[in-house]
Amino acid sequence: MTPQEYDSMTEEERTAHDAAARKREAEEQAALPYKWRQTLVDVDVSVKVPKGTRSSDLIVEYKRKSLKVGLKGQPFIIEGALVKDILVDDSTWTLDNQEEINIHLEKAKGTEWWECVIDGHPKIDTTKIVPENSKLSDLDGETRGMVEKMMFDQRQKAAGKPSSDDIKKAEAFEKFKKMHPEMDFSKAKMG
Known part of the structure; x- marks a missing residue:
């Protein structure tokens, strides 16, 4: 839908359209193998792993334009090009309670919202943030x-x-x- 088509809708049509879009967006995000949230300056990604996982069991690699997360010897849980660049030296990860990987990515350009974390993954509508x-x-x-x-x-x-x-x-x-x-x-x- 173009911005002009959206602008020509009635208030009720816009409300219904926005509600349907939020519902679809929430379903797409829930289907991802990770959860994420962001501020203007950073992105936090959390990935559930089997209880009892140790950091030595993990592969967590982030580069300026890519992210890989997974258990050694298994297919990656996350693998792909980041939608935007990050500051590698300012990014970190932790394993919490031996069951959740938390990855903190510092945005290289901390003045814009990301539509998604990995290129090609379902996008969110950043104009509604x-x-x-x-x-x-x-x-x-x-x-x-x-x-x-x-x-x-x-x-x-x-x-x-x-x-x-x-x-x-x-x-x-x-x-x-x-x-x-x-x-x-x-x-x-x-x-």
């Missing part, structure tokens, strides 16, 4: 403003609309045109 208010309110004013601007720009991009920077440029250009009516702007291009 609402950061926890307590976390957003914990940020200082400048950082919070930057995050809110990024969220606005991401929604605008998803809807095929101009970013906040594009809007500011257009407003500045209009103001300049009004200040200089003697100039011909018919061939001016915004870029």
